[in-house]
Amino acid sequence: MKVSIEVNGNAVTEEVEDRTLLVHYLRENAGLTGTNIGCDTTSCGACTVLLDGESVKSCTVLAAQADGHKVTTVEGLRGEDGDLHPVQRAFREQHGLQCGFCTPGMIMASVSLLAHNPKPTRDEVREGLEGNLCRCTGYHNIVSAVIDASGQEVGQ
Amino acid sequence: MSIVGTRVVRIEDQKLITTGGTYVDDLREPALTGAVHAMFVRSPIAHARIASIDTAEALAAPGVVGVYTAADLDLAPRKAGPVVEPWLAADVVRYVGEPVALVLTEHRYQLADAAELVDVDYDPVDVVASIDAALSDETLLYPGKGTNVMQVNGTAEFPADSFDGCEVVVTQTIVNQRVAPAPLEVRGAACAWGEDGRLTAWLSTQNAQLARGAVAKGLGVGEEQVRVITPDVGGGFGAKIGSDPEPVVLGWAAKRAGRPVRWTETRSENLTSMTHGRAQQNTVTIGGRRDGTVEVFRLDVVQDAGAYPRALFLPTLTELMASGVYHFPKIETRSRGLVTNTTPIAAYRGAGRPEATAAIERAMDLYATEIGLDPAEFRKVNFIRPEEFPYKTKSGANYDSGEYAQALDKVLDAADYAGLRAEQKRRREAGDPVALGLGIASYVEITGGDSGGESGRVDINPDGTVTAYTGSSPHGQGLDTSLAMLLSDQLGIPMDRITIKHGDTDEVPKAIGTFGSRSLQLGGSAVRQAAEQVIASAREIAADLLEASPEDLELNAGEGAWQVKGAPASGSIDWVRVAARAGEGALSADVWFGEGTPTFPFGAHLAVVEVDTETGKVVVRRIIAADDAGPVINPLVFRGQRHGGLGQGIAQALLEIMAYDPDGNPTTATLADYSFITATELPDFELVDSATPTTRNPLGVKGIGEAATIGSTPAVHNAVVDALAHLGVRHLDMPTTPQRVWEAISVKGEAK
Numbered sequence: 040m041k042v043s044i045e046v047n048g049n050a051v052t053e054e055v056e057d058r059t060l061l062v063h064y065l066r067e068n069a070g071l072t073g074t075n076i077g078c079d080t081t082s083c084g085a086c087t088v089l090l091d092g093e094s095v096k097s098c099t100v101l102a103a104q105a106d107g108h109k110v111t112t113v114e115g116l117r118g119e120d121g122d123l124h125p126v127q128r129a130f131r132e133q134h135g136l137q138c139g140f141c142t143p144g145m146i147m148a149s150v151s152l153l154a155h156n157p158k159p160t161r162d163e164v165r166e167g168l169e170g171n172l173c174r175c176t177g178y179h180n181i182v183s184a185v186i187d188a189s190g191q192e193v194g195q
Numbered sequence: 196m197s198i199v200g201t202r203v204v205r206i207e208d209q210k211l212i213t214t215g216g217t218y219v220d221d222l223r224e225p226a227l228t229g230a231v232h233a234m235f236v237r238s239p240i241a242h243a244r245i246a247s248i249d250t251a252e253a254l255a256a257p258g259v260v261g262v263y264t265a266a267d268l269d270l271a272p273r274k275a276g277p278v279v280e281p282w283l284a285a286d287v288v289r290y291v292g293e294p295v296a297l298v299l300t301e302h303r304y305q306l307a308d309a310a311e312l313v314d315v316d317y318d319p320v321d322v323v324a325s326i327d328a329a330l331s332d333e334t335l336l337y338p339g340k341g342t343n344v345m346q347v348n349g350t351a352e353f354p355a356d357s358f359d360g361c362e363v364v365v366t367q368t369i370v371n372q373r374v375a376p377a378p379l380e381v382r383g384a385a386c387a388w389g390e391d392g393r394l395t396a397w398l399s400t401q402n403a404q405l406a407r408g409a410v411a412k413g414l415g416v417g418e419e420q421v422r423v424i425t426p427d428v429g430g431g432f433g434a435k436i437g438s439d440p441e442p443v444v445l446g447w448a449a450k451r452a453g454r455p456v457r458w459t460e461t462r463s464e465n466l467t468s469m470t471h472g473r474a475q476q477n478t479v480t481i482g483g484r485r486d487g488t489v490e491v492f493r494l495d496v497v498q499d500a501g502a503y504p505r506a507l508f509l510p511t512l513t514e515l516m517a518s519g520v521y522h523f524p525k526i527e528t529r530s531r532g533l534v535t536n537t538t539p540i541a542a543y544r545g546a547g548r549p550e551a552t553a554a555i556e557r558a559m560d561l562y563a564t565e566i567g568l569d570p571a572e573f574r575k576v577n578f579i580r581p582e583e584f585p586y587k588t589k590s591g592a593n594y595d596s597g598e599y600a601q602a603l604d605k606v607l608d609a610a611d612y613a614g615l616r617a618e619q620k621r622r623r624e625a626g627d628p629v630a631l632g633l634g635i636a637s638y639v640e641i642t643g644g645d646s647g648g649e650s651g652r653v654d655i656n657p658d659g660t661v662t663a664y665t666g667s668s669p670h671g672q673g674l675d676t677s678l679a680m681l682l683s684d685q686l687g688i689p690m691d692r693i694t695i696k697h698g699d700t701d702e703v704p705k706a707i708g709t710f711g712s713r714s715l716q717l718g719g720s721a722v723r724q725a726a727e728q729v730i731a732s733a734r735e736i737a738a739d740l741l742e743a744s745p746e747d748l749e750l751n752a753g754e755g756a757w758q759v760k761g762a763p764a765s766g767s768i769d770w771v772r773v774a775a776r777a778g779e780g781a782l783s784a785d786v787w788f789g790e791g792t793p794t795f796p797f798g799a800h801l802a803v804v805e806v807d808t809e810t811g812k813v814v815v816r817r818i819i820a821a822d823d824a825g826p827v828i829n830p831l832v833f834r835g836q837r838h839g840g841l842g843q844g845i846a847q848a849l850l851e852i853m854a855y856d857p858d859g860n861p862t863t864a865t866l867a868d869y870s871f872i873t874a875t876e877l878p879d880f881e882l883v884d885s886a887t888p889t890t891r892n893p894l895g896v897k898g899i900g901e902a903a904t905i906g907s908t909p910a911v912h913n914a915v916v917d918a919l920a921h922l923g924v925r926h927l928d929m930p931t932t933p934q935r936v937w938e939a940i941s942v943k944g945e946a947k
Contacts, residue, residue: 073215138671139211140429177842
């Protein structure tokens with residue numbers, strides 16, 4: 040079937056198998072490999088992207104379901120001037136990443152979290168990111184990064 | 196001011212936060228154009244004879260390029276300890292997840308469809324799914340061996356009179372449960388044979404050069420015929436050391452099929468087929484005087500090595516570190532490594548040392564409880580004192596330096612230990628159903644324990660930029676940044692003019708790579724030594740340019756310029772001009788740093804937990820940690836390594852277990868079932884500084900990669916038991932899940 044998705048502002052139209060997952064469409068058809076796959080049970084969140092502005096785990100969305108919709112991946116976060124998105128900047132500043140594999144999904148989930156709750160507490164960040172797994176950081180600095188990105192003082 | 200010791204954000208991050216890293220599955224190299232995709236058909240049964248394998252239907256499925264079984268392979272045998280581990284199972288399968296066949300298809304989505312059509316006829320046989328079953332030797336995995344015990348080390352039989360004369364003797368068998376390393380990036384490989392007859396293998400590994408050796412050996416070709424490249428690696432934690440069997444089969448298949456081959460396992464496959472960690476059952480016996488002086492410690496280690504004993508060094512390493520931070524006059528250890536019908540065990544963050552620490556630190560708490568002494572005070576009675584270093588333990592470890600009491604005191608002060616004990620007393624007296632528990636773990640571990648050395652090369656290019664090549668193979672540890680900081684400090688060249696390279700065996704032909712927290716102390720020392728040699732060469736050129744004698748010159752590292760000693764006003768010359776004069780290749784040094792001996796990081800952790808005695812739920816309220824690995828190059832990454840260790844260590848104490856049923860079926864084989872710790876289950880971490888240098892390498896540093904994992908598991912474990920002490924609970928095994936805690940409380944309740 041033919042699927043058309045606006046990915047990071049660019050129209051992508053491809054003929055794909057009906058069962059194609061959105062994450063594979065992004066990686067194989069749109070050529071954007073920033074979005075990673077870390078599991079097969081919708082548990083890890085490495086594949087988190089924004090679908091019409093809401094975070095989804097793209098391993099559990101069919102490309103066909105995103106037909107005609109807008110998707111934002113980590114590659115599409117930077118501003119037109121090339122500046123880092125506040126969440127990207129904060130992840131680097133707070134050392135919220137180590138191996139980087141969970142990072143694109145973690146950043147996208149954080150962007151979504153802040154859209155719903157612009158000034159979260161540390162506990163609220165932990166609750167909000169419960170669906171995104173990280174094996175390297177122990178989450179402490181990820182929480183700090185989201186607090187930083189929200190414009191709040193990082194007390195920890 | 197030197198950049199070393201200051202907080203510097205990582206040079207690795209720009210790519211990782213904007214386009215994402217380039218992991219194996221992300222590669223779009225021209226050499227991989229037209230690659231076929233691969234999937235292993237794996238055993239769904241723990242122990243069975245293979246009656247037959249029929250691949251006909253799979254071969255006829257859409258897109259199938261090849262289906263291979265053991266009968267097709269012509270590879271040299273692979274040994275796992277004293278037994279042969281087949282590349283693909285031929286006659287017998289010995290664990291759920293063991294590879295039996297390989298399927299190649301044109302498209303990724305065709306793999307699972309085709310793999311399902313490979314018809315393997317299994318005749319199940321009796322299963323050895325536990326340590327007790329293995330020790331009984333009623334069913335043998337390798338009948339030719341006559342036993343399931345593959346290795347015995349240490350005291351064969353413990354003397355009967357070792358504890359005679361002790362006023363107090365406490366004994367306990369402690370399970371250090373099997374866990375899954377579960378790096379976020381699963382295993383992956385891409386293999387392509389070139390027209391020159393060489394294989395290029397892109398592998399998600401911690402050690403490109405070790406993997407090259409393993410792949411070449413497996414394929415029966417010379418090492419020069421294999422090039423291994425590690426792109427970005429999404430975590431390893433010990434489970435990606437060297438090469439697993441799969442890449443060899445994939446390299447073989449690429450040749451057979453005449454096509455490049457790509458492989459990325461699924462997560463569920465990863466949880467049964469990547470090696471697991473820990474899996475020990477340790478019996479401690481500790482004896483001494485009622486005043487708190489320990490006289491004898493005995494550790495009896497039983498290592499479940501899984502179906503193929505790939506890592507029998509683990510239990511002997513546990514023996515080596517048995518006595519921890521204590522000055523015990525007498526130590527007895529033994530280890531047995533045995534096989535079961537489960538996934539093979541190998542290194543996992545800490546690898547042998549967490550097990551030793553968990554055993555001794557539980558033993559210390561049991562003893563303290565027995566004599567009614569505070570666990571902190573009891574530990575202090577038995578610590579090795581600072582003036583005793585270097586200290587040779589009775590189990591053979593040669594500790595370099597340590598401030599064990601100081602580390603513990605710092606943590607107790609930061610936590611307000613006395614205040615917490617007072618709160619605990621109040622809440623117990625008030626009958627609070629939420630019980631407060633305090634758990635201490637003092638630990639020492641060994642890093643760079645292999646003593647194998649590491650390579651380092653530094654080039655100052657004609658434009659004055661620096662390219663450094665390290666044999667270490669970082670995959671999240673921030674080593675690029677740390678090395679660039681060290682070089683910038685040493686050479687006086689800004690970090691943005693320094694590039695760190697690693698992980699391509701054509702660029703770095705000789706190396707060992709990353710494991711055992713060895714990278715900074717060995718890889719860092721190598722790069723430092725190479726830079727020293729480059730500085731020596733540059734001195735000659737600078738002298739020529741300044742028309743001075745080389746011995747009269749000094750490198751002003753603050754300015755990045757050469758000048759005459761004591762007379763900087765008489766002229767100086769910067770690196771750009773020195774490098775331009777030197778030309779291509781003149782300012783290059785390639786060294787092997789081989790003199791580094793093992794170092795012994797240490798620390799103390801205090802965990803504060805609350806246990807809901809009505810539901811069994813444990814919440815870690817605080818963890819206060821001192822982790823001492825000598826001087827710190829970059830506090831940002833140093834603290835990050837400790838955070839990660841804390842997360843994984845707490846996870847083992849609270850939640851994680853790779854479990855099997857009595858038939859050897861894994862029951863936690865997806866991330867929906869395996870209790871991978873999340874952000875909601877961890878507290879903010881409280882870190883206390885401590886930095887005691889070592890003399891065993893020029894940087895004075897010890898490794899920090901694993902330290903916090905080692906301390907945090909027993910701290911939390913002890914805290915949970917401490918929370919329940921007033922209810923009569925003396926011990927319960929990890930993970931301290933609500934069910935286990937509730938059961939422990941209930942049993943005691945019934946007993947009353």
